[in-house]
Amino acid sequence: MNIIVCIKLVPSVMNLTMDQEYVMQRDRVVQVINPADEAALEAALRLKGNGSVTVITMGKPSGDDELRSLLARGVDRAVLITDKAFAGADTYATARTLSVAVNSLGNNLEDFDLILCGRRAIDGETGQVPPELAILLKLPFVTNITKINFNQGKIVCSRRLEEGIEELELGTPAILSLCEYSYPLRLATILGLQKARRMQIITLSREMLGLKKEECGLKGSPTRVRRITGQPQGIRNVTIAKNIDEGIARLSELIAEVPL
Amino acid sequence: MMSQNSKKHTEACRFCWMCRHLCPVGLTTGREVNTPRAKALLLSMVDRGEKFDKDIAQAMYECVLCGSCTNDCVTGFDPTIFIREARTMAAVEDLLPKAVEEIITNISNTGNIYGVQKPKYTGTAAKAEVLLYIGEVAACKQPTLVTAIMSLLKKADIPFTVLEEEPASATFLGDLIGFVEEVRIQAKDCANAINTSGAKTVVVLDSYEATTMKQRYPEWNCTINADVVTATSFIAGLIEEGKLVPKKITGEVTYHDDSRLARDLDEHEPVRNIIKAMGLNLQEMFLNRRMAKCCGSELLKAYAPELAALTAEGRWEDVNRTTADTLVVVSPQVMNVMGAKVPSAKQIKDLYVLLDQAC
Numbered sequence: 001m002n003i004i005v006c007i008k009l010v011p012s013v014m015n016l017t018m019d020q021e022y023v024m025q026r027d028r029v030v031q032v033i034n035p036a037d038e039a040a041l042e043a044a045l046r047l048k049g050n051g052s053v054t055v056i057t058m059g060k061p062s063g064d065d066e067l068r069s070l071l072a073r074g075v076d077r078a079v080l081i082t083d084k085a086f087a088g089a090d091t092y093a094t095a096r097t098l099s100v101a102v103n104s105l106g107n108n109l110e111d112f113d114l115i116l117c118g119r120r121a122i123d124g125e126t127g128q129v130p131p132e133l134a135i136l137l138k139l140p141f142v143t144n145i146t147k148i149n150f151n152q153g154k155i156v157c158s159r160r161l162e163e164g165i166e167e168l169e170l171g172t173p174a175i176l177s178l179c180e181y182s183y184p185l186r187l188a189t190i191l192g193l194q195k196a197r198r199m200q201i202i203t204l205s206r207e208m209l210g211l212k213k214e215e216c217g218l219k220g221s222p223t224r225v226r227r228i229t230g231q232p233q234g235i236r237n238v239t240i241a242k243n244i245d246e247g248i249a250r251l252s253e254l255i256a257e258v259p260l
Numbered sequence: 261m262m263s264q265n266s267k268k269h270t271e272a273c274r275f276c277w278m279c280r281h282l283c284p285v286g287l288t289t290g291r292e293v294n295t296p297r298a299k300a301l302l303l304s305m306v307d308r309g310e311k312f313d314k315d316i317a318q319a320m321y322e323c324v325l326c327g328s329c330t331n332d333c334v335t336g337f338d339p340t341i342f343i344r345e346a347r348t349m350a351a352v353e354d355l356l357p358k359a360v361e362e363i364i365t366n367i368s369n370t371g372n373i374y375g376v377q378k379p380k381y382t383g384t385a386a387k388a389e390v391l392l393y394i395g396e397v398a399a400c401k402q403p404t405l406v407t408a409i410m411s412l413l414k415k416a417d418i419p420f421t422v423l424e425e426e427p428a429s430a431t432f433l434g435d436l437i438g439f440v441e442e443v444r445i446q447a448k449d450c451a452n453a454i455n456t457s458g459a460k461t462v463v464v465l466d467s468y469e470a471t472t473m474k475q476r477y478p479e480w481n482c483t484i485n486a487d488v489v490t491a492t493s494f495i496a497g498l499i500e501e502g503k504l505v506p507k508k509i510t511g512e513v514t515y516h517d518d519s520r521l522a523r524d525l526d527e528h529e530p531v532r533n534i535i536k537a538m539g540l541n542l543q544e545m546f547l548n549r550r551m552a553k554c555c556g557s558e559l560l561k562a563y564a565p566e567l568a569a570l571t572a573e574g575r576w577e578d579v580n581r582t583t584a585d586t587l588v589v590v591s592p593q594v595m596n597v598m599g600a601k602v603p604s605a606k607q608i609k610d611l612y613v614l615l616d617q618a619c
């Protein structure tokens with residue numbers, strides 16, 4: 001299978017900081033691969049067989065190192081979409097840029113069997129880019145995927161719902177977005193790292209993608225953030241048990257109240 | 261190719277130089293390059309365009325990864341992160357020191373750092389709730405220790421099993437080439453073997469390997485279905501439950517906290533409780549518990565024996581400052597490193613051997 005994986009570099013939660021206006025500080029912060037995107041990448045590496053895995057990300061030129069570490073894990077091609085014009089993109093402008101990049105990578109969309117994404121990024125938490133990308137590329141889309149198999153030309157996948165797990169079957173090409181931690185990402189191999197040193201990272205700019213300035217970045221984003229406020233800490237109505245026995249007794253009462 | 265996380269740690273030094281007074285290697289060699297701070301500076305230069313060469317690679321191996329610098333760093337940064345990554349870089353760039361290369365070859369040929377056929381041990385049952393994970397150092401170099409702990413388990417009436425073909429835990433390979441997929445695969449094989457045994461508790465003899473299983477395996481998605489416990493805490497528990505009742509021994513001893521128990525697992529009291537249960541008078545060394553100075557490791561001894569001799573000597577100096585004539589250890593690695601050259605007025609004893617004699 002030929003698979004494209006869209007990934008995002010997000011600030012590590014271990015050292016995340018915000019300014020007084022609650023705007024995330026991205027400078028001097030360690031960037032890591034978004035956990036759900038890691039799952040998408042691992043699923044792609046397991047599914048590719050004799051095909052290929054192409055990783056696309058949009059971000060700063062400093063993302064180069066992280067992309068190279070993905071080449072060392074078995075990715076065949078890494079694409080970095082980077083341009084000052086992309087700064088401040090909302091989910092729509094991001095999806096539009098990604099869709100143009102996907103189209104520019106092959107002669108036509110049939111060159112790819114599958115596009116995998118993480119279901120949401122831990123910084124923005126909107127979960128909007130994958131479905132927007134599917135609409136722009138006019139492809140079928142399923143979210144919240146926890147398991148994917150490819151069987152006789154069909155994708156068989158499990159989708160997590162509030163009430164349980166749904167099994168779905170769909171044809172290719174399609175876009176799926178995966179739940180974080182569903183496929184823990186492998187580490188780089190020594191051979192992979194040696195190979196990755198010699199591999200080129202494809203860089204795409206706004207001009208190379210043929211996008212107008214008003215179609216990308218802040219200018220191309222219909223979303224306007226008017227204000228961000230802190231969430232005041234709630235007061236929980238809790239009673240602290242005096243000792244373990246009291247805790248167990250109270251817990252037993254609560255369990256007894258649950259209808260079977 | 262270093263991760264952003266590593267780069268952040270290399271740039272984090274405040275130049276307070278406290279690590280210089282803690283590093284067991286730097287303290288004994290007196291060489292600037294042997295301080296964690298110097299290693300960070302070297303890698304910082306590499307990030308700025310300096311060539312990562314043989315000398316820099318060599319410097320990265322003159323470290324025991326004991327975590328003493330990390331434990332006491334005022335900025336909370338961790339040199340072991342970038343040193344491990346630099347070792348990966350050395351492997352990628354074909355710049356591994358020759359002695360390190362030989363050990364890696366030994367591991368790939370035989371599964372252990374010595375390149376020998378690992379001796380086989382048998383438990384009291386083919387299948388049991390308790391699995392004793394012996395580890396390569398104890399199995400190959402400390403048979404007395406293995407015999408002692410097995411004897412203690414039998415005396416406590418604990419049926420136990422051992423793996424017929426005990427796989428490597430990935431501890432040593434991870435320290436040699438950093439945390440790469442080859443290491444994770446070795447860890448996964450080990451976790452699978454342990455899971456196949458059906459044991460509910462894995463008693464790990466070497467604290468280095470217990471640390472890998474307890475802390476690294478979950479990060480690498482290598483799940484062990486059983487509880488992983490150190491041999492020291494398991495044996496201390498048997499004494500507490502009254503399953504082992506040691507006779508009182510008189511004498512004054514001191515104890516060396518190995519780096520993994522002391523800092524990674526934060527396990528300080530079980531050993532002291534065992535010593536207390538035997539009635540021995542414990543004289544603490546100046547640097548104990550989390551602050552314990554590392555004596556070296558079996559891995560360091562394997563690829564840089566002269567350096568390991570120096571680190572061991574450094575720790576013996578601390579022993580000499582106590583009034584105790586006996587040093588008690590619980591790690592097979594410590595026994596091998598410290599036991600290689602014991603000062604004439606001192607002796608070194610393994611805790612399990614002592615306890616076995618007392619029970």
